[in-house]
Amino acid sequence: MSSSFSFPILSGRDIVAILADSQIANISENDLINPTHDLAFALYSTLLGFLDSLQEDHGQVDFGALEHLENPDLHLDSVRIMNLYNKIREVVGSVSCPVNFTLKDLIRPNTQRTSVFISAILNFCLHKETKMNLLRPIVDEVSLLDERRRELEARILQLNAEIADHKEAKEREQPFVQEVDAKVKELHQTIQGLNNHQMSLKASFRTMREKAKEIDEKISSAEFGLVQSVQENANLRSKIVQSPDKLQGALEEKKSIRVEAKNSEKLAMQSVQEKTAIVEVYSKACKKMTKHFTQMQAIQEQVNSAKSIDKDVKVLKAKLSDDGVLDMSLEAKLVERQGKVDQLAESRKALEKERDLKLEEVTKELNNVKSEVESKRRGLEARQRKVEVVVAEADNNTLKINSVKDSGAAKQQELGSKCEEIVKEFHNYSGSFGVVLPRIEVELAR
Numbered sequence: 033m034s035s036s037f038s039f040p041i042l043s044g045r046d047i048v049a050i051l052a053d054s055q056i057a058n059i060s061e062n063d064l065i066n067p068t069h070d071l072a073f074a075l076y077s078t079l080l081g082f083l084d085s086l087q088e089d090h091g092q093v094d095f096g097a098l099e100h101l102e103n104p105d106l107h108l109d110s111v112r113i114m115n116l117y118n119k120i121r122e123v124v125g126s127v128s129c130p131v132n133f134t135l136k137d138l139i140r141p142n143t144q145r146t147s148v149f150i151s152a153i154l155n156f157c158l159h160k161e162t163k164m165n166l167l168r169p170i171v172d173e174v175s176l177l178d179e180r181r182r183e184l185e186a187r188i189l190q191l192n193a194e195i196a197d198h199k200e201a202k203e204r205e206q207p208f209v210q211e212v213d214a215k216v217k218e219l220h221q222t223i224q225g226l227n228n229h230q231m232s233l234k235a236s237f238r239t240m241r242e243k244a245k246e247i248d249e250k251i252s253s254a255e256f257g258l259v260q261s262v263q264e265n266a267n268l269r270s271k272i273v274q275s276p277d278k279l280q281g282a283l284e285e286k287k288s289i290r291v292e293a294k295n296s297e298k299l300a301m302q303s304v305q306e307k308t309a310i311v312e313v314y315s316k317a318c319k320k321m322t323k324h325f326t327q328m329q330a331i332q333e334q335v336n337s338a339k340s341i342d343k344d345v346k347v348l349k350a351k352l353s354d355d356g357v358l359d360m361s362l363e364a365k366l367v368e369r370q371g372k373v374d375q376l377a378e379s380r381k382a383l384e385k386e387r388d389l390k391l392e393e394v395t396k397e398l399n400n401v402k403s404e405v406e407s408k409r410r411g412l413e414a415r416q417r418k419v420e421v422v423v424a425e426a427d428n429n430t431l432k433i434n435s436v437k438d439s440g441a442a443k444q445q446e447l448g449s450k451c452e453e454i455v456k457e458f459h460n461y462s463g464s465f466g467v468v469l470p471r472i473e474v475e476l477a478r
Contacts, residue, residue: 042151050154056082064150067141073113076120076138079153083123083160113138118409124149125404126397127156174383177376184369191362198355209348212341223335226328233321240314247307254300261293 042050044061051057057078063071117138124133129152137145 040151040155041148042154044147047147047150047154050158054082054157064147065143067143067146069139069141072138072141072146073116075150076116079150079157080116080119080123083153083157120149123156124152127152170383174376174380177372181369181373181376184373188366188369191366195355195359195362198359202352202355205348209345212345216342216345219331219334223331226324226331230324230328233317233324237317237321240310240317244307244310244314247303247310250303251300251307254296254303257296258293258300261289264289 044064047064048059048061051059057075059071059075113135117133117135120138121133124131129149131145131148133149136142137149
């Protein structure tokens with residue numbers, strides 16, 4: 033459909049169909065062919081109500097204006113008609129109808145002129161409905177965008193509150209994080225010192241183990257020598273009986289061997305004492321190492337807890353970094369939403385500007401129509417005063433006519449009585465003439 037308004041004159045069938053489809057009124061073509069005052073009044077009132085549903089009732093009487101009249105009850109219908117007439121005339125003038133609407137078109141409607149006015153108003157109604165249908169999606173979209181903007185603003189406020197909470201939590205946890213970092217560094221240094229001490233203990237343990245191996249070898253060699261000396265002593269005892277000289281030499285030899293054995297035994301005892309001392313040292317070292325091992329386990333547990341704390345710190349740092357990324361994404365979304373909001377605000381300003389321009393144009397037209405209506409109202413008031421003068425003259429003429437009628441009636445009665453007398457005389461004359469006429473005819477026949 034064209035976007036420009038036009039007012040082609042519709043046929044009666046089209047008018048009836050449009051009125052029925054729009055649910056404005058149910059009339060027939062015969063009603064349009066022979067329009068009455070009541071039909072025109074009702075149809076124009078319904079059309080004005082359909083054209084502007086927010087307007088007051090067009091048939092409503094201004095009771096404040098009726099107070100200025102002497103007999104408002106007598107002027108109720110006339111005021112209602114004039115009110116509707118002014119509004120129809122304003123609407124017809126605003127749609128640029130080529131035919132001017134007069135009061136006669138409302139009181140005594142003409143078929144052709146009524147079709148022209150109804151066609152103009154209906155075409156304007158259809159044009160308005162088309163424009164409203166075109167603007168309705170935009171209005172709905174603007175309302176949806178406005179609602180979406182409010183939701184986004186609420187979401188932005190919520191996200192800003194969450195960001196502020198995250199920042200506050202980060203600031204609150206920052207001292208704990210620093211304290212945990214200091215503890216972790218201290219534990220790292222303690223672990224490094226304990227590892228060095230453990231390495232030194234392992235080195236001393238290896239040296240002690242080597243010395244213990246050497247002592248074991250010496251003890252085993254001394255035991256082997258003792259066994260050999262016992263065997264030699266047994267051999268010597270067996271040889272004592274055979275040769276005393278040899279026995280004496282063997283005894284001396286055995287004494288020397290015994291001395292050597294005692295010396296070796298002393299050496300073995302010394303080595304055993306040394307070994308026991310070394311074993312005691314080893315046991316003490318083992319106890320110390322066990323104690324250090326328990327300390328190492330405790331330190332390892334602290335290290336594990338420190339590692340878990342370190343992991344928690346890393347998780348918190350990752351969470352903080354994620355929160356930072358989320359803050360950046362939210363800020364980007366906020367900027368994007370703000371751009372959309374600004375765009376919507378600009379579009380709304382454009383729509384408001386267009387609406388203000390249209391409202392200004394309509395206001396100018398309305399002021400022009402009001403001025404025209406005011407001038408016409410003044411003319412109507414002047415004409416009304418003239419009509420009142422004419423009505424007063426008509427009343428005087430009516431009085432004169434009534435007096436003339438009364439005198440005429442009296443004369444008519446007098447003339448009637450005279451006519452009756454003349455008729456009676458005529459009847460008497462005709463009766464006497466009817467008696468004389470046969471005689472005249474007889475005499476003429478002779």
